[in-house]
Amino acid sequence: MAVLADAAVELVAAGGMRALTHRAVDARAGMPPGTTSAYLRTRQALIEAVVQRLADLDREDLVAHDLPTAPAGPAPALGPDGLDQLAAGVAEVLDRWLTVGRSRSLARYACLLEATHRPELRRILHHGSVLRVQARELLARAGAADPVRQGDQFVAFVDGLLFDRLVGAGALSAPPPGTPASRDDLRAGVRTLLRAFTGA
Numbered sequence: 523m524a525v526l527a528d529a530a531v532e533l534v535a536a537g538g539m540r541a542l543t544h545r546a547v548d549a550r551a552g553m554p555p556g557t558t559s560a561y562l563r564t565r566q567a568l569i570e571a572v573v574q575r576l577a578d579l580d581r582e583d584l585v586a587h588d589l590p591t592a593p594a595g596p597a598p599a600l601g602p603d604g605l606d607q608l609a610a611g612v613a614e615v616l617d618r619w620l621t622v623g624r625s626r627s628l629a630r631y632a633c634l635l636e637a638t639h640r641p642e643l644r645r646i647l648h649h650g651s652v653l654r655v656q657a658r659e660l661l662a663r664a665g666a667a668d669p670v671r672q673g674d675q676f677v678a679f680v681d682g683l684l685f686d687r688l689v690g691a692g693a694l695s696a697p698p699p700g701t702p703a704s705r706d707d708l709r710a711g712v713r714t715l716l717r718a719f720t721g722a
Contacts, residue, residue, distance in 0.1 A: 525551050526558050527575035534572060535625035539636045542568060569633070569643060576630050583618055584656075587611045600664040605716045608660060613708035616684055620699035627688055653677050664720045672719045679715055683708070 529551035533541045547558040547568070562568045600608065619627045637643040658673030666672045686692035687699065687708075697703035 523561060523571070524575065526553070526561060527571045530558075530568060530572045531575055531629045532625050534632045535628040538632050539569075542572070544568065569636075572629060573633055576626055576633070579623070579626060580653075583615050583623070587614045587618075600660065605664055605720065606713065608664075609709050609713035609716055610705075612680065612712045613705050616680070616687070616708050616712075617699055617705045619684060620687055620704070624688070624699075627684065631685065631688075661719055664716065666719045676715065676719060680712065683711055 526547055530542060530547050533546050533550055542565075544558040544562070545555065547553075548555050551557070558568070562571055633643070654674050654677050656673075657676045658669045661673045661676060662669035683692075687696055697707050
């Protein structure tokens with residue numbers, strides 16, 4: 523199933539949602555015709571598989587960079603050093619999503635745009651809420667005055683930073699993704715944001 527989902531992600535990244543068909547996934551995955559429709563009967567199921575795969579891979583990246591993936595009860599407060607480490611970790615993830623995860627990032631935005639025209643898709647684009655819960659918990663540990671509101675804002679701002687580096691003006695003016703300069707620039711931006719939210 524992961525092979526099919528990965529092929530579907532690549533199709534969406536390359537050609538948008540219109541490129542996503544059962545037949546195209548079969549061809550991209552190198553599978554016999556009819557394989558995808560045997561596992562994912564409807565277009566809705568195919569889109570859900572794409573979204574779930576994106577969410578799973580995002581979680582793997584967060585874990586690999588020591589960013590918590592779920593609140594785990596009481597946790598020690600984050601001081602300035604902890605915020606610096608958090609900013610560095612977020613920057614590493616963002617840089618990864620701009621390089622080896624570029625197709626995933628493009629596919630994610632394509633799915634989000636599709637949801638604005640097809641409200642029924644909003645319920646399956648749930649992985650953003652997981653990131654918001656994590657951000658709220660981290661900002662609470664960092665001493666933010668309103669971690670719920672600020673956690674949501676943090677995710678929105680970081681998502682905007684990623685989008686700008688991927689397809690906006692930042693794609694032209696920022697250091698090339700995958701370089702130390704890119705990670706340093708992303709880290710500085712995230713740290714500035716954390717400082718604004720926490721005063722640290």
